Amino acid sequence: MSIEVRNEYGTVSISKEVITTIAGGAAVECYGIVGMASRKQLKDGLSEILGKENFSKGVVVRGEDGDIDIDMYIIVGYGTKVSEVAHNVQNQVKYSLKKMIGLDVNTINIYIHGVRVTS
Numbered sequence: 001m002s003i004e005v006r007n008e009y010g011t012v013s014i015s016k017e018v019i020t021t022i023a024g025g026a027a028v029e030c031y032g033i034v035g036m037a038s039r040k041q042l043k044d045g046l047s048e049i050l051g052k053e054n055f056s057k058g059v060v061v062r063g064e065d066g067d068i069d070i071d072m073y074i075i076v077g078y079g080t081k082v083s084e085v086a087h088n089v090q091n092q093v094k095y096s097l098k099k100m101i102g103l104d105v106n107t108i109n110i111y112i113h114g115v116r117v118t119s
Contacts, residue, residue: 002014002015002016003016003019003061003063003068003103005101005102005103014101014103016056016061016063017056018101019059019061019068019070019097019101019103020056020059020061021056022096022097022100022101023059023061023070023072023093023096023097023108024036024056024058024059024072025096026089026092026093026095026096026097027059027072027074027089027092027093029092030085030088030089030092031080031085031088032076032077032080032081032084032085032088033074033075033076033077033085033089034074034075034076034077034114034116035074035075036057036058036059036072036073036074036075037058037073037074037075037113037114038057038058038073038113039057039058039060039071039073039111058072058073058074059071059072059073060072067106068103068104068105068106069105069106069107069108069109070093070105070107070108070109071109071111072089072093072108072109072110072111073111073113074089074110074111074112074113075112075113075114075115075116076112076114076115076116077115077116077117078115078116078117082112086110086112089108089110090108090110093105093108094108
């Protein structure tokens with residue numbers, strides 16, 4: 001499934017896989033993020049940290065009537081302020097999607113699925 005963006009030149013079709021990869025990559029670069037978590041923890045294993053090739057398991061993209069909503073499941077580092085980390089992830093993902101593919105995001109919902117001690 002893809003999301004269509006219309007402009008004066010025509011229509012661009014963007015795969016949801018592309019959006020999940022960009023959003024996941026932007027999120028894991030933020031301070032305080034240990035990694036992405038699977039949205040189906042009981043099925044995939046508790047607190048599994050996903051690699052770059054599996055961001056689609058930790059990011060859900062919904063598009064309806066031109067509005068894009070993203071759900072992100074993350075694992076944060078111990079000792080970080082969770083609200084600040086979530087806010088930074090939201091801002092970074094919105095910025096990255098706007099800069100790379102010109103996509104405006106309506107909402108980004110952050111779900112904290114674990115806290116890990118980082119070394």
